[in-house]
Amino acid sequence: xxxxxxxxxxxxxxxxxxxxxxxxxxxxxxxxxxxAQPLRHAGNELARMDYHGIAAREIELYPGELDKPSxxxxxxxxxxxxxxxxxxxxxxxxxxxGTS
Numbered sequence: 001x002x003x004x005x006x007x008x009x010x011x012x013x014x015x016x017x018x019x020x021x022x023x024x025x026x027x028x029x030x031x032x033x034x035x036a037q038p039l040r041h042a043g044n045e046l047a048r049m050d051y052h053g054i055a056a057r058e059i060e061l062y063p064g065e066l067d068k069p070s071x072x073x074x075x076x077x078x079x080x081x082x083x084x085x086x087x088x089x090x091x092x093x094x095x096x097x098g099t100s
Contacts, residue, residue: 005091008050015092021046022088025081033081046088055083062086 003015024038039047059066066083 007046007091008053011045011049013045017045018088018091020044022085022092025085025088029081029085033079035081035084049084051084052080054087055080058083058087
């Protein structure tokens with residue numbers, strides 16, 4: 001049986017799509033902040049997700065886990081891409097998917 005994931009705003013995708021998105025976004029996690037562009041380039045359906053909305057919600061739920069890494073200039077503010085990867089990993093592996 002195929003497992004499907006509901007992704008905001010109104011996507012319903014197979015697990016393989018979420019696994020692929022995790023690999024795509026994790027590959028460049030520390031090098032860049034792009035979310036939609038690498039997914040779109042790979043033809044992944046999650047390029048259409050509401051990643052800003054997902055990130056905002058994830059940051060509310062896990063503020064301490066999604067701060068800027070130490071050594072970053074300025075106040076510790078959450079990163080959208082790290083929050084989206086956190087969300088995707090929670091979808092795949094359960095609560096507290098982490099970003100490392």
